Amino acid sequence: MDTTTAAPGLRARKRQETRQNIIDAGLRLFVRDGYEQTTVEAIAAAAGISRRSFFHYFKSKEDILLARHDGGFLAALAPAMRALPAGQGPLDAARDRLIDLAARYEHREAMVIHDLMRSTEALRIRKAALFVEIEAVLADVMVELWPGEPPQRLRVAAMMAAGALRLSLDSWREAAGETALAEHLRRTFALLREQAQQG
DSSP: OOHHHHHHHHHHHHHHHHHHHHHHHHHHHHHHHOTTTOOHHHHHHHHTSOHHHHHHHOSSHHHHHHHHHSTTHHHHHHHHHHTOOTTOOHHHHHHHHHHHHGGGGOSTTHHHHHHHHTSSHHHHHHHHHHHHHHHHHHHHHHHHHOTTSOHHHHHHHHHHHHHHHHHHHHHHHHTTTSSOHHHHHHHHHHHHHHHHHHO
């Protein structure tokens, strides 16, 4: 066996396992003890690592929640938009891509994380900032994909799509996930279309 190629893969897998152990330990302690009461030291101890090692993976305990919050949604958004079929308008394209990616939010800890993200002012601010990031990603990709459209119009479309996602996530959480997030997105975008027609 060629250990020169096996070692990097093993290291990457070990790093990913440690990262996941930290996330799991952090979430358990946040639920049991509360977010504010849980320290980085406690998380590190529960994950079987040192406090110093913790900071090789996360800058803060807040980043544990943010890492798991969207399930890779933000990183996948721009590539998904760039892979859209020809002929769609910006808002319809954003709707379809958000629906395609919705399952990334529907992981096993999703409801717990949503509740934790609302538990302190600092986390609420960080959660709001995530939607600003989503809006910015959408706006940037829309400007790239629809160069003939006025940028301000595309920014409005991006803002509407990010807002629809936020409202859909809220209604999905309030319904305890009984209806798929994709369905909440379809309903919210349908309401947007109704409002536009009435206006």
